Amino acid sequence: MPRPIDIIVVGLGNPEPEYATTRHNAGYIFIDYLANAMALAQEQVTQGARSLPKFYRRLDLSADIHDTIFTSSSNNGSVENSFRVILMKPLTAMNESGLAVRKVLQHFAVNDTKKLVVVADDLNTLPGALMIQSGGDLAAMKGHKGLENIVSTIGKEFIRFRLGVGRPISEATQISQWVLSPFGKENREMDLFGYLLHLTTQALYDYSIHKDLRRVRKKFVNAKKLPNKLTEMSGLVFPVDTHGF
Numbered sequence: 371m372p373r374p375i376d377i378i379v380v381g382l383g384n385p386e387p388e389y390a391t392t393r394h395n396a397g398y399i400f401i402d403y404l405a406n407a408m409a410l411a412q413e414q415v416t417q418g419a420r421s422l423p424k425f426y427r428r429l430d431l432s433a434d435i436h437d438t439i440f441t442s443s444s445n446n447g448s449v450e451n452s453f454r455v456i457l458m459k460p461l462t463a464m465n466e467s468g469l470a471v472r473k474v475l476q477h478f479a480v481n482d483t484k485k486l487v488v489v490a491d492d493l494n495t496l497p498g499a500l501m502i503q504s505g506g507d508l509a510a511m512k513g514h515k516g517l518e519n520i521v522s523t524i525g526k527e528f529i530r531f532r533l534g535v536g537r538p539i540s541e542a543t544q545i546s547q548w549v550l551s552p553f554g555k556e557n558r559e560m561d562l563f564g565y566l567l568h569l570t571t572q573a574l575y576d577y578s579i580h581k582d583l584r585r586v587r588k589k590f591v592n593a594k595k596l597p598n599k600l601t602e603m604s605g606l607v608f609p610v611d612t613h614g615f
Contacts, residue, residue: 380487381400382397392551437455439452468519489531564606
């Protein structure tokens, strides 16, 4: 019998290549980043050769799927935590993301939506900052068609990790133009997002272990705690090996 799913992480975005590094694809970018971070961590645990994370294009599920067992070890080499993780990128239009999410939940027989974490861009959160929410007030995500569609399809009782992309400085820039434009170097925007990818990975790992959102918010949700020095990002493409085109 297959091991039960511990957590499903959904990254929202548009599947077309021209949107790959846009702000609205923050969720997609995070999934590829996370898959690579997990592969690197597993390489250190097993001391094996590293290969690109494998995603499978499941047209029946309307999603690219990475199904893996993630194991972390203590300093003495003993297994500390082990999770079966599904990473998912919907292949639907953004405003139909709920269809893919529902298919994947049904396929993997996951009825507890607290095991579902959806990662998406957030205009109302500053660049480099993370917001975490479950259920409750939906006002903060108003206008995000992907999140709204998921709520209308499966309800609001799932975990939302909202990655801050901020709003355009110029009032002349339309919101649609802003979110469908790539992250830039100006004001270290790309570097701030790189920091946010790392922060979100830490927050997700903490949630996977403790299942305590209050604890995770206290540790990771604070827009004022940006580092003094940011790692310079040369790009936001994290390669994965996708099968089944």
